[in-house]
Amino acid sequence: MTETPNPYIIDADTLTGEMHPIRRAVIALGSNLGDRLAALQGAVATLADTPDVWVTAVSPVYETEPVDAPEGSEAFLNAIVLADTTLPAHTLLDRALAIEDAYDRQRPATHNAPRTLDVDLIVLGDRLSHEDRLRLPHPRAAERAFVLQPWFDIEADAQIPGVGTVKELLEATDRSGIALREDLVLEVE
Template identity: 45%
Template sequence: MPNAPVTACIALGSNLGDRRAHILAAQDAIASLPGTRLVASSTLHETPPVGPPGQDDYLNACLRIETSLQPRDLLEALLSIERDRGRVRDPQKRWGPRTLDCDLILYGGLTIDEPGLTLPHPRLHQRLFVLQPLAEVASDLQVPGMDASVGLLLQRLLRQRNAEPTPGGDSGASVAP
């Protein structure tokens, strides 16, 4: 018997090569996964990199999907999509440049803390480059373990930073999808 579909959210980012093409290809590949339906996709946000200096800016986006894939199976599919777009994971360069990053941010109301899979994403509430596009597609979703919706987490982070929301993330630049 197939699993009932679950709402999941995925953050996408790229700062190498044709960033827009990498993100749009990932969106298409995710929408084509078995038992998966794309519900909404955010606009593309151009943001400065987190991590070592000298990297190019990122394009970031978030997707809201419904899927019957289990969390670990979805994660493995995302890692495969990254590899298909030329992503090489280097454990020595945690925040290095990448052709594509596909992070599973939320999966229904589940909290998971296993090697290689933590849900919700442990730094979700600290990352404007994730929360701004995520709020476009899932503002109403409750984040398990944080007693807040995505929209409220974004408001809290903006208050902490004493900033106003901008259409394009940290840098203020928004890019048409």
């Protein structure tokens, strides 16, 4: 059973010692350069190998049209990973960035440029953060079908804290640019 800390009592990331609550992490994966499926599978495997992270579900894979990307950008493969973790939010974010780096993610000045791998922390329990480096929940997740649809597929009753249910948010988004790829499957090893 996953326990979510009461945010009104203590900020769980400030706990000291060995005590860390277990929280549900929702992590979005995307790739539109190189061997897209291999990059997503590698990210799933690396997350599953991360100490104090227990992958509990991986969504179906969707092929999606690029959103707010430079002209000529290729289609993305996208998926969602659900995990239980005791890692603090900043540590999990650092792990996500390290996974991107392992797959040669380049960070050009162009906003939403093509990438070999994108690993975004969408939600971490009830944790809220408005820091420049860490925004929780992810500020654009509620508007993006490529996040909401695969998440809904594996957790139909999910909510984005302070925003709404994934089901209601998905119903309000344009889903025309996403297609389920039943021929592509991500495995938890």
